[in-house]
Amino acid sequence: MKENDVILRTVTRAVVFIILTFGVELFLSGHHNPGGGFVGGLVLSSALVLLYVVFDIETVHQGVPFDFRKIAAFGAVISLLSGTGAAVLGKPFLTQGFGYFDLPIFGLTELATVTIFEAGVALTVIGTVVTIILSISKDV
Amino acid sequence: MYAVFVIFLPFIMAALLPPVHRLIGDRLIGWYVMAVPLILFAALVRLIPRIADGEIVSASYAWIPDAGIDLAVRIDGLGMIFALLITGVGTLVALYSIYYLSPRESLGHFYVYLLLFMGAMLGVVFSDNLMLLYTFWELTSISSFLLIAFWYHRKGSRYGAQKAMLITVMGGVSMLAGFLMLYFMTGTFSISEIIGMRESLSGAPLLIPAMVLILLGAFTKSVQFPFHIWLPDAMEAPTPVSAYLHSATMVKAGIYLVALFTPLFGGLESWFWSLSIAGIVTLLWGAFNAMKQNDLKALLAYSTISQLGLIMSLLGFGSVALSESAAGDPTAYAAAGFAAFFYLLNHSTFKGLLFMVVGIVDHEIGTRDIRRLGGLMSFMPVTFTFAVIGSFSMAGLPPFNGFLSKEMFFGAAVDVASGQPFAGGAEVLFPVVGWLASVFTFVYCTIIVYRTFLGPSQPEKIDRVPHEAPKGMLVAPGILAALVIVIFFFPNVVGKYVIGPAMSVMFPELSRQADLVPKIEAWHGFNLPLLMTFGVIALGLLLFITFRHWKKVYRVAPFRWTMDSIYRSMLGAGEAGSTILTDLYMTGRSRDYFAFIYLFFLVTVGGMLFLTGAFDPDFTRGPVGIFEISFVIIMAFAAIAMLFVRSRITATLLNGVLGYSVAIFFVFFRAPDLALTQTVIETVTTVLFLLCFHFLPEWKPEDSPLRTKVVNGIIAVGAGTLVTAFGLTVQGYDVYESISGYFEDSYKLAGGSNIVNAILGDFRAFDTMLEVVVLFIAGIGVYTLIALKPKKGGDDVEGK
Numbered sequence: 001m002k003e004n005d006v007i008l009r010t011v012t013r014a015v016v017f018i019i020l021t022f023g024v025e026l027f028l029s030g031h032h033n034p035g036g037g038f039v040g041g042l043v044l045s046s047a048l049v050l051l052y053v054v055f056d057i058e059t060v061h062q063g064v065p066f067d068f069r070k071i072a073a074f075g076a077v078i079s080l081l082s083g084t085g086a087a088v089l090g091k092p093f094l095t096q097g098f099g100y101f102d103l104p105i106f107g108l109t110e111l112a113t114v115t116i117f118e119a120g121v122a123l124t125v126i127g128t129v130v131t132i133i134l135s136i137s138k139d140v
Numbered sequence: 141m142y143a144v145f146v147i148f149l150p151f152i153m154a155a156l157l158p159p160v161h162r163l164i165g166d167r168l169i170g171w172y173v174m175a176v177p178l179i180l181f182a183a184l185v186r187l188i189p190r191i192a193d194g195e196i197v198s199a200s201y202a203w204i205p206d207a208g209i210d211l212a213v214r215i216d217g218l219g220m221i222f223a224l225l226i227t228g229v230g231t232l233v234a235l236y237s238i239y240y241l242s243p244r245e246s247l248g249h250f251y252v253y254l255l256l257f258m259g260a261m262l263g264v265v266f267s268d269n270l271m272l273l274y275t276f277w278e279l280t281s282i283s284s285f286l287l288i289a290f291w292y293h294r295k296g297s298r299y300g301a302q303k304a305m306l307i308t309v310m311g312g313v314s315m316l317a318g319f320l321m322l323y324f325m326t327g328t329f330s331i332s333e334i335i336g337m338r339e340s341l342s343g344a345p346l347l348i349p350a351m352v353l354i355l356l357g358a359f360t361k362s363v364q365f366p367f368h369i370w371l372p373d374a375m376e377a378p379t380p381v382s383a384y385l386h387s388a389t390m391v392k393a394g395i396y397l398v399a400l401f402t403p404l405f406g407g408l409e410s411w412f413w414s415l416s417i418a419g420i421v422t423l424l425w426g427a428f429n430a431m432k433q434n435d436l437k438a439l440l441a442y443s444t445i446s447q448l449g450l451i452m453s454l455l456g457f458g459s460v461a462l463s464e465s466a467a468g469d470p471t472a473y474a475a476a477g478f479a480a481f482f483y484l485l486n487h488s489t490f491k492g493l494l495f496m497v498v499g500i501v502d503h504e505i506g507t508r509d510i511r512r513l514g515g516l517m518s519f520m521p522v523t524f525t526f527a528v529i530g531s532f533s534m535a536g537l538p539p540f541n542g543f544l545s546k547e548m549f550f551g552a553a554v555d556v557a558s559g560q561p562f563a564g565g566a567e568v569l570f571p572v573v574g575w576l577a578s579v580f581t582f583v584y585c586t587i588i589v590y591r592t593f594l595g596p597s598q599p600e601k602i603d604r605v606p607h608e609a610p611k612g613m614l615v616a617p618g619i620l621a622a623l624v625i626v627i628f629f630f631p632n633v634v635g636k637y638v639i640g641p642a643m644s645v646m647f648p649e650l651s652r653q654a655d656l657v658p659k660i661e662a663w664h665g666f667n668l669p670l671l672m673t674f675g676v677i678a679l680g681l682l683l684f685i686t687f688r689h690w691k692k693v694y695r696v697a698p699f700r701w702t703m704d705s706i707y708r709s710m711l712g713a714g715e716a717g718s719t720i721l722t723d724l725y726m727t728g729r730s731r732d733y734f735a736f737i738y739l740f741f742l743v744t745v746g747g748m749l750f751l752t753g754a755f756d757p758d759f760t761r762g763p764v765g766i767f768e769i770s771f772v773i774i775m776a777f778a779a780i781a782m783l784f785v786r787s788r789i790t791a792t793l794l795n796g797v798l799g800y801s802v803a804i805f806f807v808f809f810r811a812p813d814l815a816l817t818q819t820v821i822e823t824v825t826t827v828l829f830l831l832c833f834h835f836l837p838e839w840k841p842e843d844s845p846l847r848t849k850v851v852n853g854i855i856a857v858g859a860g861t862l863v864t865a866f867g868l869t870v871q872g873y874d875v876y877e878s879i880s881g882y883f884e885d886s887y888k889l890a891g892g893s894n895i896v897n898a899i900l901g902d903f904r905a906f907d908t909m910l911e912v913v914v915l916f917i918a919g920i921g922v923y924t925l926i927a928l929k930p931k932k933g934g935d936d937v938e939g940k
Contacts, residue, residue, distance in 0.1 A: 026816070031892040034812035036900065042820040049827050069923060076916040079909050094905040098891030112891050114901040117909075121901075124912045128919030129824060135926040136831050 005054065012054045019047035027122055031110070037118030041125030048130050057134065068134065072127025079120030082113065143199045143213040146183065146223075147266055150176050150259030154252050161248045170238035173251045177230035177258060184215075184223055191220050192637045194644060198268065207271075208329045214268035217641020221481055222265040222389070222396050224638065225488050229388040230258055232616040236496055237380040239613040240503060250290060250378070257283035261389050265396055270319040270329040274312070277357070280390050281308040287385060288377040300373035303707065307360050307370045315357025315397075321350035335403045335648075351405050354397065355414055362394025364452060365422040366703045368445040375437040379499030382437060387444045387495055388488040395448065395484060398455050402477070402646050407462035409562045415456025416556075417566065420573050422449025427580035429702075431587065431687070432694045436498045436508040439584055440491065443534065446577060447487050450549060453570070454480035457556040461650060471654045474647050476552035478658060481639045483545040486533065486627065490542055493530040493620040494588070497523055500609040500617070501592060505602050510587065515597025519606035522614055524593045529621045535585035535680070536578060536673060541627035543673075544660055549574060550669035575672050582680030583687065590684075631660040735852055738859040746862045749869065757868035768808060775801045788839040792829045796822060813896045 027040030051060045083094035098112035153176045161169050187197060197215040215223070234254070241247060260283055263276030281304075289301035319329075325344050326334050341347055360367040374386050385391070398415065405411040426446025433439040458477030461470040500523050501516070502508040517524045529540060536546030553571040599606075608614075627634055635657050644651035664670070683690070725736065749755050778797040785791050799822035806815035844852075886898035900908050 030894060030897045032894050034816055034894065034896075036813070036894070036897040038900070039813070039817045039820060042817065042824065046820055046824050046827075049824060053827065069920070072916050072919050076913050079912045083905065083909065094909060096890060096902045096905065110891055114890070114892070114897075114905075117901050117905060118897075121908065121912050124916050128915050131919045132922045133824075133828060133831060135923045136828070138926075 008054055012050055016047050016051055019043060019050065023047060027118065030118060031112060031114070037121035038125055040118075041122035042129065044122070045126045045129040048126070049133055052130075052133065052137070057138070068127045068130040070127070072124050072131060075120045075123025075125070075127055077120070078123065079117050082117040082120060085113070142183075143197050143215050143266065144201070144211065146180055146215070147213060147259060147263045149180060150255045150262065154255035154259070157252050157255065158248060161251075166243040166247050169247055169251060170234060170241075173255060174231055174234035174238070176255060177227040177234060180262070181224070181227035181231055184220065184227060187215065188220070188637050191215065191217050191641050194641070200268070203272075208323075209271045210269050210330070211272065212268035212330060213266050214332065215266055216645050217643070218396070218399055218645040219265040221485065221638055221642050222392065223262055225392070225485070226258060226261045226265070226389050229384060229488055229492050232492065232619060233380045233384040233388075236383070236499070236613065236616040237378070239610055240380055240499055241378065245290075250287075253283050253286045253290070254381075254384075257287065257385060257390070261393070264393055268331050270322065270331060270334075273331070274316050274319060277315070277361075277393065278309065278312050280393060281305060281312060281361075284308070284374070284385050284390055287381045288374050290378055290381070291376070294376065296373070297376040300370070300376040304370040304374045306711075307367055307707075311357040311360025311367065314353045318350045318353030318357065321346045321353065325350070331400065335401075338404055341404070347405075348408075348410060351401075351408070351411060352414075354401060355418075358394035358397040359418060359452075360394070361397070362391050362448050362452060363422070363445045364394070364418045364449060365425050365445075366706075368422060368426065369703045369707055371445055372438050372441040375435075375441050379437070379495060379502060382440075383492050383495035383499070386441070387491040391444065391448055392451075392484060392488075395451050395455065395480070398452065399477075399480075399642070399646050402455065402459055402462070403648055406459035406646075407464065408459075409463075412456050412459050412463070412562060413564065413566075415459065416453050416570065417456075419449045419451070419453025419456055420570055422446065423453060423577045424449075424573050424580075427577040427584070430584045431580055432691070433584075434509055434511055436501065436510060436588065436592065437495075439510075439588065440494055440498060443581065443584060444487075444491060446581065447483070447491070447534075450574070450577075451480050451483050451487070453574070454483065454549060454552055457552045457570075458646075460556060460561065461647060463561050470650055471656060472555060474643065474650055474656050475548070475658050476556065477646055478635070478639055478643055478656060479545060479548035479552050481642050482548060482631070482635070482660070485634065485638070486541040486545045486624075489620050489623045489627065490530045490533040490540070493526060493617050493624065494534065496617040496620070497527045497530060500613060503613070504604070504609055505606055506604050507602060510591040512598060512601035513592045514595040515593070516606055517593040520593070520608050522608060523617075526614075526617045526621045527589055527593060529624050531585040531589045533624045535582045536676065538662060539628045540624050541631070542624075544628060544631055544662065546578065547664070547669040547673065548660075550578075550672045551667075554668055571672075575676065578672075578676045579679045579683065582676050583683050586680065586684045587687075628662065631662075635660055731852070735855055738855050742855065742858050742862055745866065746858070749862075749866065755865055755869055757865065758871045759868070765808075768805070771801050771804055771808075786839070788833065788836060791839070792826065792833075795829075796826050799825070811896075813894070 023040050023043035026035035026043055027037060028035070030036030030040065048060075048064065051064075086095035086097075087093045094117075096112060096114040096117065098110060098114070100108055100110050103109050153173070157169070157172070160172055164172065190197070198213060200210050200212040203209050203211045237250075237254075241250065257280060260276045260279035264273055264280060267273035267276060285301045285305040288304055289297050291297045292301075322334055323329055325341060325346055326337050328334060358364075363371045371386060371391065375382055377386065423446050426442045426444075426449055430439050430442035430446060433442060454476045458474055458480060461473035461477070498508055500520070501513065504520070505513065505516070507513065533540030533542035536542050550571065553574045557567045557569075557571050640657040643656040647656060650656060725732075727733075775798055778794045778801075782791050782794045785794065799818065803815045803818035803822065806812075806818055883895050883899055883903065886895045886902075887893045890898040890902040892898045892902070
């Protein structure tokens with residue numbers, strides 16, 4: 001049965017970018033406001049899931065040619081390794097540091113190592129969610 | 141630093157091996173591996189003078205300081221003997237394997253396992269922390285498993301590897317229990333500190349149980365009767381591995397453990413009897429069974445079992461020196477300990493040599509079955525010479541090192557039989573049994589030489605034309621053969637520089653009072669040990685000549701018994717039992733699993749609340765507004781309606797109602813992070829549901845019997861009630877001081893004003909990290925379950 005989903009496709013094309021931007025915004029704002037790596041990753045993966053639902057897997061794969069299993073593994077490794085730096089410096093494993101830096105353009109900015117950790121979390125979430133959904137849908 | 145480097149060099153080189161292998165190829169990779177033990181051997185030899193002066197090279201780094209586990213490394217005289225064997229024999233075995241293994245084998249795996257084993261074994265003998273020792277101990281079992289199963293396509297290899305693993309790990313775990321008891325008694329994991337507390341520990345109630353458990357570890361590893369059964373099956377490993385792990389090093393880890401703990405347990409009556417009796421029985425049983433083997437490697441395996449029993453009994457005899465009630469000169473008893481180390485060294489030389497000889501025969505002739513061999517002397521003169529040297533040394537004949545140590549064994553057995561201080565009487569049997577076992581040893585040594593190299597040639601039973609091995613393959617056994625002879629002529633150098641320091645570790649106080657290094661002499665007059673050797677030769681030759689006539693004895697119980705049947709029936713019973721248990725609850729219906737989970741929850745949590753009388757609902761908190769009430773009504777409606785809907789899609793949507801309502805509650809209670817996450821999760825889950833929709837079975841009304849329905853209903857209602865009650869109770873509980881005050885400083889401590897994320901990413905980052913890993917594993921699990929499931933009409937992997 002061929003469905004007429006012109007509206008859905010058209011809306012998706014615009015909405016996906018809003019969701020993706022929102023996901024990145026959530027990820028970055030997590031330090032001080034609601035958000036963070038986990039929910040940011042979830043929102044980003046839900047944007048991808050929307051793409052997969054609306055368009056078919058091959059089409060999306062042309063635009064987003066990643067192996068999501070590797071992304072999940074990469075994320076898990078990042079969050080593991082982000083703790084070793086502290087261990088090398090003699091602090092307990094996974095101790096996070098932060099500091100305030102005067103950067104050009106951005107002005108006084110807070111930089112925190114927790115962002116690396118959270119990036120690992122986000123990548124694992126994206127990788128795992130998309131892997132699960134893709135494996136189930138490919139199984140049809 | 142130096143000491144730690146010694147242990148970790150093999151591991152580092154093992155990690156670097158795959159890229160190096162790619163770079164230099166199969167032909168050179170063996171030389172790369174050989175460099176590791178060679179460098180370490182040279183480094184250790186340079187340390188010998190310092191160690192011989194009584195110096196101890198040690199280093200310690202905090203590893204898990206909270207648990208008292210340190211990376212404590214200690215190079216003393218005792219560890220040194222073993223380390224010299226590990227690196228020395230390791231070098232020769234690596235050299236030998238270069239010629240033995242065909243480049244078609246997966247050399248990369250082989251050498252990584254070998255280096256892994258080498259590092260683990262060095263770790264065992266150099267650890268000064270019980271937990272570190274245990275870790276390396278199990279790592280030797282694991283690398284041994286990998287090496288035995290190297291030819292994993294063979295059924296025998298897999299069986300042998302599993303058997304070795306099960307038995308040695310069983311012993312390892314009981315040893316761990318013994319270690320924990322020691323920790324409980326002393327409060328430290330440091331071995332040198334525990335040994336120092338010898339006096340204060342005497343009479344402690346846990347001392348004997350700890351001793352038994354530790355001995356279990358030592359006996360399983362060092363193949364003492366009845367745990368010896370894994371060694372013959374381990375012979376499925378490539379011959380260099382058998383020469384290295386299963387004769388020269390790993391099986392001696394148990395000897396090391398016993399020697400290490402001799403200062404602590406030595407002098408105890410039970411220690412003496414366990415070691416002596418286990419050792420003597422193993423000695424006799426191994427030698428007796430070695431004679432009937434047709435496979436040369438199996439013969440060597442039983443002879444290794446027998447000789448490890450001999451060393452173990454010598455350590456038992458030597459421990460008498462630490463007993464306060466021992467009559468006479470304690471140094472005389474300590475000589476047995478000296479003999480143990482001397483025999484240990486000699487055994488590694490002649491047994492390593494013999495394994496290499498058998499490997500050469502197997503490699504060049506294509507079989508090691510003595511029924512098909514014979515008359516190889518004229519084809520393989522060099523190998524024959526090596527075989528004679530190794531066998532005669534093992535049989536205890538001059539001018540080979542085995543003669544010296546066997547005489548010392550006879551001497552020690554006679555000494556202990558005439559004057560050990562404990563009640564008993566069995567000790568008079570020790571020299572008799574030891575002598576009988578030596579006769580058997582003589583017989584099987586003759587079998588090795590005669591049936592392989594002398595006697596009639598049987599070219600029709602072998603596939604290849606016999607010829608001498610390539611020169612490179614003869615280098616390693618040649619060095620060992622030379623050592624066998626050199627040690628005979630210069631035994632006192634070894635005694636002074638290698639064994640003496642170990643003696644002062646094993647008998648710390650005694651060695652300060654007297655010199656524990658006896659002068660070893662090849663000619664010591666016509667005394668009892670020498671007469672015993674003459675008897676061995678005479679009776680041994682007689683038994684060998686008449687072997688055909690009395691061979692029938694192996695068909696008579698108890699001589700035909702092997703302990704294998706016990707192992708097999710235990711393994712079978714274990715498998716059958718776990719199948720029954722698993723079938724009991726693995727019904728294949730998720731409804732049953734939910735019932736189990738909730739029932740368990742009800743019994744444990746509910747039972748606990750009921751028993752402790754902790755149920756104390758608190759209705760005083762906060763006003764409940766109109767919004768909350770209306771959403772509770774909506775949720776209750778959705779939940780109840782789900783029971784009665786007729787299509788799955790409605791149920792899915794109702795479930796969504798529940799999820800989004802929970803998100804709204806989070807908004808009410810001002811938890812924006814949770815609300816956000818809940819909303820997104822609910823969305824993704826709904827998509828998942830829709831994807832799975834296709835596969836789910838038809839939604840049909842429940843047709844289970846009324847009793848099941850009632851039971852399930854009770855469980856469901858009970859679980860719901862319990863959760864509610866639990867929530868209300870927790871509200872009213874202020875037993876512990878709240879820790880949320882700590883997190884309020886998140887801006888100062890973690891630089892972030894979002895407390896939730898500061899907790900997740902900073903304060904409790906370890907939890908989050910593990911959750912990420914679990915999430916990843918779950919994803920991989922889903923992927924593999926789906927990607928690897930059998931195609932329709934394909935093989936049913938579940939076998940049902």
